[in-house]
Amino acid sequence: MKLNQVLSHTNQVERSKFVNCIDKLCQDLKGNPDLAKQLKKIDGQLKAASGNEITQLFTLIQPLFKQHLKEQLAIGGPQASLLVNILVRDGNCIATIPWIENLYAKEYKEINELSLGLIEDIRQNESSDFERLNRLEIYLECMTTAFNNDLKANRTAKISDDERSILNVLAERLSLSREEIYALEHSVDPIPELGLESALEYLRENGIILINRRRSEVMIADEVIEVLHDVLGKELHDKYVLRILRSFSDADLSNILKNHGYKIRGIERQEKITTIAHSGLSIRNILMTDLHSEDATQNQRKDRIKQLIEDMDLEIPRIGTRLQDRIDVLIEHLRASEEEEFNILSVSGYKELLETLSPPPLSVEDRIRADFEVENKETLDPERLKALSITPLDILYLYSNDEIKALRNDMSLPRRGNPRSQIIDSFASANDKLIENYHLLACRDLQGLQSAGIEIKEADIGVKFEEATRSILEQLEMTVDEDLRKDINTAKDKADIIISLENDDIIIGEAKSFKNGEFSKYSSTSRQVKAYVKRCEANGHRVAQVLIVAPAFSDDFIDAADMDTEINISLLEASGLQKILAAYKQRRNPNFSPKLLTKGGLLKADLISKSI
Known part of the structure; x- marks a missing residue:
């Protein structure tokens, strides 16, 4: 965190x-x-x-x-x-x-x-x-x-x-x-x-x-x-050391153990990995010396590190010519990759990955608790895992190469290429498809969604709309604070989205999917968001704005929001939020600030898109 x-x-x-x-x-x-x-x-x-x-x-x-x-x-x-x-x-x-x-x-x-x-x-x-x-x-x-x-x-x-x-x-x-x-x-x-x-x-x-x-x-x-x-x-987090160890052959692991006086006869592969990881050996020394046989030449050692980089499917354009250079770029690449790994899947994509891995015999939850020493009573949802610095790729590296290949085959993915990358890409593509059809989610258009190749139950559309809204805001590089949302929410009052700003200010977001026509339920919506505002202020946060996203708003709803003196409300149509994201992605150096969503009233997505 x-x-x-x-x-x-x-x-x-x-x-x-x-x-x-x-x-x-x-x-x-x-x-x-x-x-x-x-x-x-x-x-x-x-x-x-x-x-x-x-x-x-x-x-x-x-x-x-x-x-x-x-x-x-x-x-x-x-x-x-x-x-x-x-x-x-x-x-x-x-x-x-x-x-x-x-x-x-x-x-x-x-x-x-x-x-x-x-x-x-x-x-x-x-x-x-x-x-x-x-x-x-x-x-x-x-x-x-x-x-x-x-x-x-x-x-x-x-x-x-x-x-x-x-x-x-x-x-x-x-x-x-x-x-x-x-x-x-x-x-x-x-x-x-x-x-x-x-x-x-x-x-x-x-x-x-x-x-x-x-x-x-x-x-x-x-x-x-x-x-x-x-x-x-x-030099590296333990999880990256484990990734490297799981990319080694049994002979490589035996070399490392033998160099440090550990037993190698009759020891299973997983036990070898656990022993090396828990011992706290220097990963640089492992890559420089312990991995290789005593009579290995310098060129053989360099080629082995090059092969390791390829086996781990790391995109490193220049790996250097010396053994030391190759170890340096490998370590530096892994050190710098964590933030990027969190962004490869949205919260909803991460959640779907966990659900796919949940049925036995894969038992993802047991593996997470064992490898990362997470308490049994801890809820293992994407938000908590992110707070614990556990990325989607970390999850897939909890499985052996054979298990991952079996999962890839069960998902009917191509058999060529790195299986972990293929699995991640499949969930990223599914999330992209939801965002591409965000307007259909907003309007609860079940037939339109199914025609677009999205298999979804009508009862799940509202939840998927909330998740897709969070994903879009995350892609706009806004801080969607799930931990704070959990702190604030009660069994009765449950805000959809909390966005953290500077100086402990926040934006409360509500995603309202609505079928046939314009959203017009202002009285019930205002009661909801006012309850959330009170909860946030009681927890020491200033609510800079309430943002409501819906497919469209009735004139009465817009007027009532403008005249409400108790809270500041901004309204944004779902198609407008989709348009802002498209403009953001098209710019090489986008200039977007969360303050653009705090102007109040019905926001003009066209003007916001141009200002980006």
Whole structure:
């Protein structure tokens, strides 16, 4: 979840520690002209700043925030470090405190068992060769020395930021996994098994997490996770590492395991992937060394990375000539692809993909919960998955290549080309077809929709019209905030669409499909939207406008909306919204602002289209 959204889901008290942290870092960077300009906009009053303004400040002070995190993790102790390692995993950026406690207990047990096993193996090792156990012993001795250095100066034993950076380089050069590093550190500086509340409070005090007390929910913004990945030396999200591993052959996986002393005989493919992914091995080292046989030439290694890029169906125009170059472009491409992946399917397309994968034996929900550690009581709809940074392509990579090919064949898609891309394209095409026939959805023209090749039940037309409206607004790059809509909606009052603007302002949207003629039910519609406005204002948001989309409006409806003094209402015909989207797509650099929909009265789609 983006920082702006995290801030919108917490009150002033809950976000106060994060704001204080940003305020302190801003004071340390006062000489920056861009920062001074941004602070001037808010008169230096961060506590009164909007979520968007705080996000802009965070971007400017990010280098200082990174240094702040390094220092705080160095002095926060092993419990805080382990907790951060859990929170930055894909799927854990939003989680209830009881669920985090459950994940922590599981992680602690595994590290404790591994720690005991490694120490025993090191003690019994009699070899003097530079093999895995000797490398582990070297790191353990260095870790012990770094931890005990403070005792010589009569200070509390701990590993400083500088010592940590040296140990990180040593671990990388010794090809140790993150799992092994945690286990060895646990033997030197034991991780507390209990007392997680104090560790969570420590992270909150230092602006790393925010806690929604009403929901007992911990949130960590995507932007903060990226900085933490940098601090921890993680070049890629775990989900991208899994994609790479699932593109490897069994022989490739065995090479990686063998290079790190793991068993390979009698181990199933899925277990190999899980072991490598959970160990926290450097993906760069895997691609550079571990993947290849010892006698592989440089050209063979380069060709293998080229083949991997082709197998993953990545559109990278220039992959470079050196092995290092090819690994760099692969990692950078995956790092930059997340936003694009969210946009390949609309919310409705994403929802249809999940429904297609739901019947057994595919069991998409179980796989999502297992791979992304999502709590059982969590609803797995597209909006929640997006908040957890889980894209449609992430979902398809939960399945083996054979399963995906079987699904493609069941969907009667062509058998040539990348099957995951074909499946995504099929749902994108279905969504495009709905938008192309948006006017028929608005008029509830069942026969027209079926003639256009859209199989739909009449009872589902209203829901599809709402989903298509959201999709169009998303394509106009408006922030359709489903999490906020869920917060505001009750069993009685359910707004169709919430659009977040700057300064915590919002637009409430209503999509009204109507058969035969012009929409004329103003009294019932106004009662609905006024209830939504009250709910939003009670949650601390200012409603800048109410936008009603319908196939057409009666003159009485238009007049009543113009004369309503309680709320500001804009009316937009469905064909007009379709026209605005078409104009937007035709422009190379479209100039569209949500403010164009806040003029009030019946909006003139032709004028808006020309202004784009």
